[in-house]
Amino acid sequence: MASLETISSIDTAPRHPIRLVANRTGLTVDLIRAWEKRYHVVDPARSDTKRRLYSDYDIERLRLIRIAKQNGRRLVDVAPLTLEALRDVVSEDSRYDQAQDNQAEVYRPSWTSPLESSDTQDDIDAMLFAVQTMDQHRFDQLLQEGLVKQSLPAYLETVIGPLLREIGESTRLGKLRIAHEHMATAHLRTFIGALRFRETYTGNEPKIVITTPTGQLHELGALMIAALVSVDGWLPVYLGPNTPADEIAACALQSGARVVSLSLTYPADDPRIPTELTRLRTQLDGKIPVFIGGSAAAHHQPLIDRLGLIAPSTLNGLRQSLNALRDRGYKEQTA
Amino acid sequence: MASLETISSIDTAPRHPIRLVANRTGLTVDLIRAWEKRYHVVDPARSDTKRRLYSDYDIERLRLIRIAKQNGRRLVDVAPLTLEALRDVVSEDSRYDQAQDNQAEVYRPSWTSPLESSDTQDDIDAMLFAVQTMDQHRFDQLLQEGLVKQSLPAYLETVIGPLLREIGESTRLGKLRIAHEHMATAHLRTFIGALRFRETYTGNEPKIVITTPTGQLHELGALMIAALVSVDGWLPVYLGPNTPADEIAACALQSGARVVSLSLTYPADDPRIPTELTRLRTQLDGKIPVFIGGSAAAHHQPLIDRLGLIAPSTLNGLRQSLNALRDRGYKEQTA
DNA sequence: GCAATGTTGTCCCAGTTTTGTCCAGACAAA
DNA sequence: TTTGTCTGGACAAAACTGGGACAACATTGC
Incomplete structure (x- = not known):
């Protein structure tokens, strides 16, 4: 369980003091207590x-309630409402034009463990089939359904990532036409792009610039990162693909971003990559990782080491590094 | 299964406070109450x-009434009117809106104007400012708010289109950085992509393949078309940008698409365009326009004429041609 | 063309409910 | 000691309610 937890869960272990909660949610300490007193909005454990002592789960709930109030809901x-119900309410409010999610009945705690891999593979196969038959509607339906079954980070790691790889592979092998790949990519671009807006923002989130450097035209990896870090309370400044180093730095x-994150996929050995990365590193204040x-x-490991960049090997590693960075920032701030 | 039902039926359970209704409809709280007082436009339940306490049904009605008023209808x-009747009225108006010719039949008081152009320009300026200050959240908010004010086709034509042109222009003039343009483009890609899913599909819609030919990397125009035709009951098969002619045809x-639609923007004089268009025309069954x-x-008018392609000069022209085609197809089918 | 009338958005009032902030005194942590 | 958190309560701002006034503007009748 513990290993899976890191991917998919919102931790329910109580450990955060009220001040941190206030900082992270944008609420005042008094207000958090008042809400608890009057409406039992949260019921934190005690030392x-x-x-x-609040858990990540509590924090997420409070964040969502704050947004819900901004949208005109009454306390x-x-x-x-449970966290899940809140998510639905908030996402409906802030983007009421979104396809109405119809799975309200499905109870899905955010700590749901990732799906059995065979199950996941079935889903992916079904998606590939939908792509092959150009059945967009089915494809979209499968994407939506898959998302319901797991938390967003787990979904990205176990479904979307593998799906992208398989689509690329199948196209290279001729099992899919270029047209199929185009359709799937365009559809996924819309789908993943919208994922980010399931999350909600308070205005206090640290910012992270996300893009790909010059020559890297594939943006889906970067977009996945944007969706992923949104979950953990970052505000992505997403620039799309193919951004020159000077522009990224600017x-x-x-x-005022705290971090920059780049995605490298294809071509892996583009000669511009070393130039761009070096240029970016020198232009950025040393404080911005x-x-x-x-x-x-992986193709550029020596370069990455030399420049002092950080290259976690998995999405989850990235997520953890960022979270550590964010919380460190909090301590400095209050110290 | 149940998904279509839940999408199309609107919840009548009263649960939303008036503030939320105001947010969603773009009306003021005072106005909502005034309408209730004077015309019983809605009759909300009470806590x-x-x-x-308003229901989703009420909200949708208010939204449509607002649009109907903007189209010149009297309160x-x-x-x-019921929700369905309102839908009819609004969609009828939105067609006449842009068919500037034969609007004589419809009763339209003199103050009718879809939206004051100055008003629209203010919105666009605000959006440009949000882009310039990299305030994504504000940008998104403005995009959403603008959409509430008018019907989707009108919105695309009067706001999104001009906005895209101004962003391009400003970047060329150096008023915006490339980073700003990237951010705006990425954001609009997500936003417009999601618009398509506002509509609900029955599965019987005629299909239309939408993409850009090889060399044309800008996809937002094509994406706008996809959103636009969805409103009129087409099912877009959207392939993203830069698709080879062979693949489009395949x-x-x-x-089984009824139509193919391509968007040409930049570079305007790409030498591959004539080749690709010719190739596409020959590969497609003559029945597919x-x-x-x-x-x-416009740069390719002679070629377009020679190949017998159709190039309406405005979004609205395209819309009308497609509607005519669809209805003609319908008649043939039932005759 | 002008006056009377109708329509419509906004604002104000006074009373109620909801919600955010502040305070005091006690205790805990750094 | 200084700072932060705790409880409980007080207070004030904001929001909502019903009612009505009013100005801007359009329509209608002459």
Whole structure:
């Protein structure tokens, strides 16, 4: 369980003091207590000296309730909702034009463990079949259904990632036409792009610039990262693919981003990559870390080491590094 | 299965406070109450402390009434209509809106104007400012709000189209950085892509393949077309940008599409365009018409004429041609 | 063309409910 | 000691309600 937890769960272990919760949610300490007193919005555990201790789950709920209120909901109405119900309410409110999710009845705790791999593979196969038959509607349906079954990070790692690889592979082998790949890519671009907006923002999130460097035209990896980090309370500044180093640096500085993350996939050995990465590293204030992800990152390991960039090997590794960074930032801030 | 039902039927359970309704419809709280007082436009349920509680059905009605009013309808006339009747009225108006010719039949008071152009320009300026300050959240908010104010086709034509042109222009003039343009483009890609899914599909819609030919990397025009035709009951098979002619043809044949639509923007004089268009025309069964849209279509007028392609000069022209085609197809089918 | 009338969005009022902030005194942590 | 958190309560701002006033504008009748 513990290993899976890291991918998919929102931790329910109580450990955060109220101040951190206030910081992360954008609420005041007083308000959090008042909500608890009046509506039992949260029921935090206590330390042996009666200090409130909140879990990640609580924080996420409070964040969502804050947004729900901004959208015009009344506290009385949203206070008793579960995290999942809140997600639905908030995403419906902030994007009421989105395809109405019809799975309200399905109870899916966010700590749901990832699907059995065979199950997942079946899903992926079904998706590939839908692509092959150009059945967009079915494809979309499968994507939506798959998302219901697991948490977003787990879904990206176990379904979307493998699906992308298989589509690429099948096209190279001639099992899929270019037209099929195009359709699937376009559809996934829309789908993953929309995922980001399932999350909600308070305005206090640290920013992260996400893009791909010059020459890297495939954006889906970067987009997945944007969706992923949204879950953990980052605000992605997403620039799409193929951004020159100068522009990335300018954007990071203008937006006040805490981190930059790049995705490298294809072509893996583009000669511009070393130039661009070096240029980016020198232009950025040394305080802004640069993360490198994507399948082609391994090709540039020496360069990455030399420049002091960070290249976690998995999506989950990236996620953990970022979370550590974010929480470190919190400590510095209050120290 | 149940999915279609849940999508198309609107919940009548009263649960939304008036503030939320105001947010979603773009009306003010005062106005909603005034309409209720004067015309019983809605008759919301009440909480135990007399607070108004609206249903999804109410909200949708208010939204449509707002649009109907913008189209020049009088409140007295539309207030008693059911949701379905309102839908008819609004969609009828939106057709006449842009068919500037024969609007004589419809009663339209003199103050009718879809949206004051100055108003629209203000919105666009605000969006440009949000882009310039890299305020994605604001940008998204403005896009959403704009959409509430008018019907989707009108919105695409009066806001999104001009916005795209101004972003391109500003970037060329150096008023925006490339990073800004990238951010805006990426964001719009997500936004427009999601628009298509506002519509609900029955499975009987005629299909239309939408893409851009080889060398044309800008996909937003094509994506706008996909969103646009969805409104009129087409099912877009969207392939993203840069699709070779052979693949377009294969896709059209495999999916049984009735029409193909291409968007040409940049580079306008790409030498591959004539080759690709010719190739496409010959590979497609003569029965499948090919529409050409986009700012660069004019550069290829002789070619378009020679190949017998169709190039309406505006989005609305395209829309009308397609509707005519669809209805003609329908008649043949039933005759 | 002008006056009377109708339509419509906005604002104000006074009373109620809901919600955010503040305070005081006690205790715990750094 | 200083700072932060705890409980319980007080207070004030914001939001909602019903009612009505009013100005801007369009329509209608002359």
